[in-house]
Amino acid sequence: MDTMQVALLQAIPDLATSINSSLDDLNGWNCCIHCRKEIKRMNLELLGKPFRPLPTCKCVVEIEREKQQAQEREERKRRLKTAYSKSIMNDDLVNARLSNFTIRPGTEVAFDKACKYLKTWAESKLGMLMFGQPGNGKSHLLRGIEYELDAAGYATLFLDWPQLTVLAKDSLNKGSKVSLTDIIKSACEVDFLVLDEIGAGALTEFEFKDILFPIVNGRQGKKTGWTTNLDLNRLGNWFLQDRNGKFLDQDGRLLDRILGGCEIVENKGTSKRREDALRRLQG
Ligand SMILES: [Zn+2]
Known part of the structure; x- marks a missing residue:
């Protein structure tokens, strides 16, 4: 990984690899540390150079979505309690x-x-x-x-x-x-x-x-x-x-x-x- 790629990966935290995968192989398949499913790098080009960020695993997206829904439910319940005992x-x-x-x-x-x-x-x-x-x-x-x-x-x-x-x-x-x-x-x-x-x-x-x-x-x-x-x-x-x-x-x-x-x-x-x-x- 050259310095440009490192900088880019750090600048795009959603696509950064470290939280997602146990392997940081730019070319091969990577394994999600949560669900152990393989995730494939995207094959992009940035400023004329290959740019291969690792997408966030679907399971992580799902966990985040559930967390957010639970938060929203709590918020709704709180409002309901305040407005109507x-x-x-x-x-x-x-x-x-x-x-x-x-x-x-x-x-x-x-x-x-x-x-x-x-x-x-x-x-x-x-x-x-x-x-x-x-x-x-x-x-x-x-x-x-x-x-x-x-x-x-x-x-x-x-x-x-x-x-x-x-x-x-x-x-x-x-x-x-x-x-x-x-x-x-x-x-x-x-x-x-x-x-x-x-x-x-x-x-x-x-x-x-x-x-x-x-x-x-x-x-x-x-x-x-x-x-x-x-x-x-x-x-x-x-x-x-x-x-x-x-x-x-x-x-x-x-x-x-x-x-x-x-x-x-x-x-x-x-x-x-x-x-x-x-x-x-x-x-
Ligand atoms: Zn996963």
Whole structure:
């Protein structure tokens, strides 16, 4: 090796040989000290002279990639912990499972689709949007799916939309321990997110631009579950303008993106809460 080659090899640390190979033979095959596989020198020319750097072994690249992925996972977990100590859901949903769902008239198809969705979740590219009357078990079914995915080791979040908007607003206060960026980023990063009770209350411009839009945008290619009491027409109107009549999703692009990424399920059950109340009334 002449001095020029030595200098060049030192100047290009990624291609340098010493960490990679046990043999430093410029012409022959070299053996990776990690996986013992043979690696062949590249045959280049530099400034008119042969230049034969040794490429980094694939196994080293793979180790580095895994290290980086683990670091990123840790970072995501840390952000998730800061932004959400736990999912935000009403108390009655904490123990909701697909296994303890009571099938009532009208809920059969929705229940069946929820179970099938869970079974094929890993292969499916679609989220699930479930709509229907208030109190008929939509949130219970989506929470059931989310719970099972969480138990299977996926990163999941179940967020009640009205409570999420409060959390996001509070994050703007001075002294808030959580930043809006962390809230949005974490919601974007989980493998499965449920936004529960979309369409409750009129949207504000802040909620649309700073919460909903960045979450939908940031979750492209990821699966999201949605529940809403509104049918699709009324949901379109909910996205259309804020409570003061100012246009938000005027051309319907955001809603289109949501619907396009979801299996749409109508839960045709009537309100269980109302039925329970009636039953109590009648003794
Ligand atoms: Zn190797």
